[in-house]
Amino acid sequence: MLRNLILLFFLSSSLHAADTGPWNLDDLRKPPKVEWIDKEGPVRSLYYEGESYQGKPTRVFAWYAEPAKIDGTLPAMVLVHGGGGTAFKEWAELWAKRGYVAIAMDLAGVGADKKRLPDGGPGQGDDTKFAKQKTELKEMWTYHAIANVIRAHSLLRSLAHVDPERIGLTGISWGGYLTCIVAGLDDRFKVAVPVYGCGFLGDNSVWVDRIKKLPDGWREEWLKNFDPSEYVKNAKMPMLFVNGTNDFAYPLDSYQKTYRLVKDRNLSITVNMPHGHPQGWAPVEIGLFVDQVVSKGKPLFNFSTRGFAVNDKSGELAVTVPVTQQTDYTAIESVKLHWTSDLKEPWQKRKWQTVPLNKMIGNATDFYSVNMPKERPIVYFLTATDGRKATVSTEHALLEK
Numbered sequence: 001m002l003r004n005l006i007l008l009f010f011l012s013s014s015l016h017a018a019d020t021g022p023w024n025l026d027d028l029r030k031p032p033k034v035e036w037i038d039k040e041g042p043v044r045s046l047y048y049e050g051e052s053y054q055g056k057p058t059r060v061f062a063w064y065a066e067p068a069k070i071d072g073t074l075p076a077m078v079l080v081h082g083g084g085g086t087a088f089k090e091w092a093e094l095w096a097k098r099g100y101v102a103i104a105m106d107l108a109g110v111g112a113d114k115k116r117l118p119d120g121g122p123g124q125g126d127d128t129k130f131a132k133q134k135t136e137l138k139e140m141w142t143y144h145a146i147a148n149v150i151r152a153h154s155l156l157r158s159l160a161h162v163d164p165e166r167i168g169l170t171g172i173s174w175g176g177y178l179t180c181i182v183a184g185l186d187d188r189f190k191v192a193v194p195v196y197g198c199g200f201l202g203d204n205s206v207w208v209d210r211i212k213k214l215p216d217g218w219r220e221e222w223l224k225n226f227d228p229s230e231y232v233k234n235a236k237m238p239m240l241f242v243n244g245t246n247d248f249a250y251p252l253d254s255y256q257k258t259y260r261l262v263k264d265r266n267l268s269i270t271v272n273m274p275h276g277h278p279q280g281w282a283p284v285e286i287g288l289f290v291d292q293v294v295s296k297g298k299p300l301f302n303f304s305t306r307g308f309a310v311n312d313k314s315g316e317l318a319v320t321v322p323v324t325q326q327t328d329y330t331a332i333e334s335v336k337l338h339w340t341s342d343l344k345e346p347w348q349k350r351k352w353q354t355v356p357l358n359k360m361i362g363n364a365t366d367f368y369s370v371n372m373p374k375e376r377p378i379v380y381f382l383t384a385t386d387g388r389k390a391t392v393s394t395e396h397a398l399l400e401k
Contacts (some may be wrong), residue, residue, distance in 0.1 A: 022137040028150040031158035051147045058121045060148045062105035065092035075166035075294045076156045079104040082173025103152050107145045134218040142226040166294035172280030184231030191293040195242045195280040198250045198258035199228030206249040233261040240266050240289040244273025251347035266302050269393040271352045285390045301384050303394045321368040330386040335368040339380035
């Protein structure tokens with residue numbers, strides 16, 4: 001009996017560790033100490049306490065922005081930059097103009113002038129992210145970055161004019177990678193939008209060779225603790241995944257494995273979306289998706305709930321999308337089919353072709369339909385664009401016959 005209880009204890013402890021990784025979430029949920037550099041104004045800079053690094057306390061630099069006028073409590077956003085980035089003032093201001101309180105923190109141990117802080121955390125180079133030898137997990141960049149994102153969330157929740165039940169998260173590139181992890185760790189967030197970033201980095205990504213070169217044991221430990229696939233499966237909030245077909249870092253196969261782990265999701269995959277910070281915060285779909293969750297905005301169209309079919313039509317394979325004429329979402333203006341037959345090429349080099357679907361107006365439902373290309377095999381997906389120029393997509397799929 002005692003042996004079984006001990007075994008049960010170790011099993012439950014192991015499962016808990018796998019769910020939360022090396023982070024102490026109870027500690028991270030407490031508001032951090034804050035030093036406001038600017039005391040007043042709608043856009044301010046600040047420092048807040050981070051995790052200890054190499055035995056010393058750290059500070060995190062951030063930009064904070066709020067609307068010019070505040071009436072009651074407001075929704076808020078945590079903004080997570082990617083590789084080569086820092087705390088972007090203009091990103092925080094963009095969300096403030098949309099009616100949100102926003103915080104954009106630096107995750108590279110630098111300040112407003114982009115120079116190393118004497119008490120900053122680890123830098124964000126690949127050698128820091130992928131230590132070549134086994135390293136204490138709490139000294140790793142991902143450990144600090146995740147902790148600092150969650151601390152920023154806790155900071156926002158402590159502000160009197162922020163509604164703690166309406167806070168979202170979005171990140172770009174490595175920030176999208178971090179967003180996927182945080183979404184599975186911090187269930188206080190109500191919505192999350194990772195851009196480009198995903199999990200399964202050891203299966204296919206621009207870093208797959210670097211990961212393979214890690215020593216045996218350490219490679220497995222890194223993936224278990226720092227690959228988003230270990231965490232995003234626990235995400236409870238709605239998530240919008242935004243990426244391009246030819247992204248150099250996060251290819252569509254690993255991307256698909258990642259978003260399939262999330263039950264409540266929508267997709268916005270577009271052909272040849274450029275990779276960058278301004279390009280990553282520009283898509284209108286991001287703000288509209290956040291609005292629909294926290295501000296009762298009109299939702300984006302969602303193929304997974306509306307449906308589509310690939311079937312025989314007069315002896316030719318065709319794809320058909322029924323669009324019910326409802327007022328709960330903005331009217332769809334166009335539906336397009338995208339496909340590639342370059343299946344021997346890596347995802348980054350595949351050339352995509354696009355054709356619009358033909359619209360047939362019905363009494364209550366419009367139908368969009370087009371014959372599929374005769375080339376086989378192909379990979380294809382659909383996109384739908386509404387009157388706000390917001391584009392959503394289906395998953396990509398392989399058509400062999």
